[in-house]
Amino acid sequence: MATTAATSPARHGAAPLHDEFLGELLVALQAAKAGDRARLSTRRSGLMGEVARAFNDLADTPTKLNRELARVSRAVGRDGRIGERVRIDQMAGH
Secondary structure (H helix, E strand, C coil): CCCCCCCCCCCCCHHHHHHHHHHHHHHHHHHHHCCCCCCCCCCCCHHHHHHHHHHHHHHCHHHHHHHHHHHHHHHHHCCCCCCCCCCHHHCCCC
16 A cells, blocks of 8 residues: 555654654664663553564563573472473563
8 A cells, every 4th residue: 555645644643653663663672682681561552562562572582591590400400300301481461
């Protein structure tokens, strides 16, 4: 579908919101790439809110993995449960 002057996001003031969100997303992606914790505000509706929530879920994966590895380390090292395994479902966030 072609964008016309009547349906252009800029005409309705949506372009600055999209640009602002994309800027925040870029900063968060760069922080995550550098190994820093990054999160986006999820107080958005529509596609931008869904993207922010998906980014946050993805950004939380290393933290969830570390937590699960620490749990298994304690179970094996302290409790001697050598059959303990990392549970991937613990990291899924659901």
